[in-house]
Amino acid sequence: MLSISNLCKSFGGVVATNNVTLEFTEGSLSSIIGPNGAGKTTLFNLITGKLKVDSGKVKLDDEDITNLSTRNIVLKGISRAFQISNIFPSLTVKETLMSSLMSKNNHAEKLFNPFHSKALEEEADELLEILEMKRLSNVICSNISHGDQKVLDIGLALSLDPKILMLDEPTAGMGPEERWKMVETIERLWKLKKLTLIFIEHDMDIVFKISQKIHVLRYGSLLASGSPKEIKNNEEVINAYLGEDFEAI
Amino acid sequence: MFDFDALINCFGMASCAVNQLTSGLIIGMLLFLVASGLTLIFGVLNVINFAHGTFYMVGAYFAFSTYLFTESYLLSAFVGALGAGIFGIFFERVLISKVYGQDILMQLLVCYAFILITDDLVKLIWGTDYIAMGIPDEFRLAPFRIFGGYVPPLYAFLIILSLVIGILTILLISKTRFGSIVRAAAENSPMVSALGIRVPLYFALLFGLGCALAGIAGALAAPVRSLTPGMGFGILIESFIVTVIGGMGSIPGALIAAIILGLTRSIGSVGFPLFVDGLMFLIMAIVLIFKPTGLFVKGSPK
Amino acid sequence: MSTFTLFKKDISIALFSVLFLILIGFFVEHPWPKDFLISIFSFGLLAMSLNMLIGFAGMVSFGHAAFFALGGYAFGLLLQSESFLTNFGALSIIVAFFVSIFITGIYSAVIGAICVRLNEIYFAFLTLAFQMFLYSVIVSWVSLTGGDQGLMGGIARPVFLGIDLSNSLHRYIFCSVIFVICILLLRILNKSNFGYSLRLIRDNQERAEFLGIRVFRVKLICFVIASMVASVGGIIMTLFTSGAYPEWAFWTQSGEAIFMIMLGGISIFLGPLVGTVLLRLINDVVQMYSSHTELVTGIIIMIVVLGLRKGLVEYLLEKTGILKK
């Protein structure tokens, strides 16, 4: 479904992504792991159009989407959530989702249509239901808990009706209990919406529990790819993780 | 609008070339002193001191009063700088530090209010009248003649002095303990506080230093520029242009940009006298469009 | 469903306001309230449209008054042109009105296309640079604009549809209607889908992009609309003073508009309008009782900024518990 081939990116001489080739099949749940500075977030940024690719290709269903604008990539069905929850502080939870749905419906530039319409509100309510966030609908986003902000962030990505959902460290900054609740939410949504899901994660317990496939990056290059079982037994991965970078995980 | 013949003629004559180049330098160097303070404050405190021209004015008025009593140009320049510096520290501690890290509009308004208040205070103290300090006797000399061009001794002195002050400032920021603390605090102020250093004190001193630079420019120029309440306004706009072109936070950038501006004006007065201001804003716009961070600062805007 | 039915409430408030303003015109003999209100209409539109940039979209412009001036100058110049007046006769005012807004729209689209790519302080400085550039042009193009003396000799105000704009009552009513229409337009834009796109951009431009918002386009549209509304303010001022002046394009005019916004509060829709009224009153009252206008105004600003740390309207609403934050 999504395939990237020979992707390269460097910043003023520092290589951030080095000749990475990966394949994500439809409906799969894959994770990307690697030490800090391995180029995981850069990879996300290259796929979603936030950064321009130096060389290499990104393809979605055999269509070349390399270096398209963020908006066009979103329209093609790839959306993402962020490492640090990335929301709209002055809007309420429901308004946030409504805004995002408005954008999906391609109504964002309608000058004279009232934002608060019944259809949009119903759509947002539905989404709130799925996210189990109904109780928060009229709370200003900057006032909800960190965990809720992260769920909302994912909700925003989900509201665009993506084929592929990319999550950058969905459990970062959470306590253990919250983490597992988040993992459950993610798995539930993945199944419910029949998504292709790609996520970056540091918590190995989570990674090995839910991933179908794991890709390991190091120094911008792909170190290994495979099922959790294969990765667990991969000599190079073990070395990498037992090496000096281990602390950083 | 453009008279290129006049330009070519001028640069064909040594005297004309000397006259215009040195006048570009003198305009540029005094501007640099003011702009270097502005850029320094922005670079470290991330605050745009819209009231910077006020300190130029205050420096000039302090120098004027000192000169009345002492008749000493250098002493009055020193008092002008010191006065502006102390006034700057007062402004920083009491007013502008209250809006650090806030909306730029808040900073703008605090500065605007401060300009209004200070201008009126100057009127109350020194009168609405324009005042001339007069050229000190030691500089009442015939101009130097270089290749037929004229260079007044006072201006030669000012160019050199401004350059020295500029270099000392750069050294102060890059080489001394004060400089390294300030730079570190600019990067990570909580960390530096944790080391037991009183960051607000250093910020205040730095702000005072920036204001003193504007003040000394005003004080040094006082003999040849008439003093009026509100005189800081014109110089403020020009030093903004310098700061934007040179890159906010870069003192060497300010130096180069100030000289560019000085030369634009001195060459412009021969070649395109009616378009000098328009050209200055145009240069600023072009820099902002193609390299918003300024010519001498690396990186791209947020 | 049409926009009219959907914004029923806002439209009825607008109708009511027009009615109220017209009643003032008819029943208050004293000319002062009309003069006062016309200047509020004019500068109010400048402040309200600037708040569409600053408050709705988070684009801090230091050069918004350029469009106010451009609208005023275009309108004044058209109505001073003999050939324009003979061509359009009684319709001159209406044609000049729309043409001036249109010219401002085109100009702001060009300036906006260059400026809106930049963020925050760089956007602010670039708009300032363009404003000062326009100011330089106005001041040095003496043969067209009259330079620093402004458009001299008054502008023609031919009667149309029985409306005679040299009559102060007619002029007042005409300006009130235009003013309310513009405010209603801003209100609708604020509450519309587009308004929420602006909020998204203001709050978090990067995330808005990842929601598929065309940030550049939305910002540019916002910039152009705000500029056109500002030009209406300039047109009202030109009608009122029967001239146009380069001071309108000077940066202090933008600065004053920013102050009006901050005085009222950027997060309340009508805050800037209240700010405009307050600034005018402060100005007038201080002028009457003190010769140190600058000192007193400066101190008042300090108190608002450092004491309240928000607009007066915001402060009062929060104090009274109507607005919770």
Next chain:
Amino acid sequence: MKNYKNKIKRRSFIKVAGLGMATTALTGFPNILKAANKPIKVGVTTILSGRVAILGQTVLSGMKVAVDEINNAGGIDGRKIEVISRDSKAKPDEAARLTRELVNNEGCEVLLNCEASGATFAVNEVARDIKKFCIHCISETSSLTADPKNRVPWVFRAARQGIHDAVGGGIFASEIAKKNNLKKFATAAPDYAYGRANTAEFMEYLKLFSPGINVTTQTWPKIFQPDYTENITALLNAKPDALYTCLWGGDLVAFIDQASLYGLFDQFQSFAVNLGDLPILTAIKKIPKDVYGGARYHKDIPDTQANEDWYNKYMAGSDVLPTNWSWEADTGMRFLIDALKKTGGDTDPMKLAKVTAGNKIKSPFGVDGTMTIRGEDHTLVNYVIAYGKTITKDPYLANIQQSNWKDIYVHEKDWKKRKKYI
């Protein structure tokens, strides 16, 4: 007087303030109290803040001389003159707005407009609109009254007019140019309407009276520019025989100080039309010798007892020296008072206009002790236009020559024909 008035008003302000601004806004500004023998209120807008605030100050002090005289003499049929002034901050739209407000709220019945040119044109339109008698006291722009398009039946000018100065100055300078064989002229003028028009008119008449003169270099510093170095060196490069400048106020002071550093005044003859204002002459620490300057206001020009008396009265009520604007404001006020006397205090604009057109009053600033506001174009004539040469000691100007108004009238008429004003 002004301070005294302010004090009273401030006290009442404290009481009123309690009612709150909202009340003030609804009721209009409190000026409803009208006594039986109410004073005649004269609305004045001028520049009282910013860089040229000093000029506005000298306007108020100047007209105070005339106002005190009439009020001490019992006023006009028992009604005193009260000046209500506002600061326009030199902004035309503000001047227009304040003028309306002075009439509408303060109850001013007549207007004395003391604005520079831009704002004067704005006030001119307001006076036309609201039909109030108005005298412009400051703007020298010739077209204000010469161009029939701008003329309003009930509006007059009691100030210098650019074209008069240009003819007078042109004749004066041409004689010097002929005597000293000055051919190549350079000019330095502030880059705005006044500077450009003044320079063009002056050079036009200089060339007319002394053919063979040409302008080789023109430099245009910005108004309020702090530094003139590049303009000064441009002048030095051109090596002209003579320089003409119409810089004024603090700008002229700075220009002269900076030019002295380059020894500019030793190298060629200079004419500075605005040099003769007293505050300038006293502000410059070392006045260069032998610069020709116009007397804008000078206590010794004309050297009469009347002028001396006026100067002393002025200085008794002011802490700044009188300027050109002072005598103009005084003159405007005197014409107004004279007109009011003739109408018996009636402020009907047409009645006042009727007695003002062609009116002649006694004045220390008139050539023969009188000045006239011409009926045909509503502008002041027969005021002193004089030029002299700087000396380094008080009174700083010597060898004063007065221009002859007969010459001026002839050339003014030609000029008007050329401009198609008549």
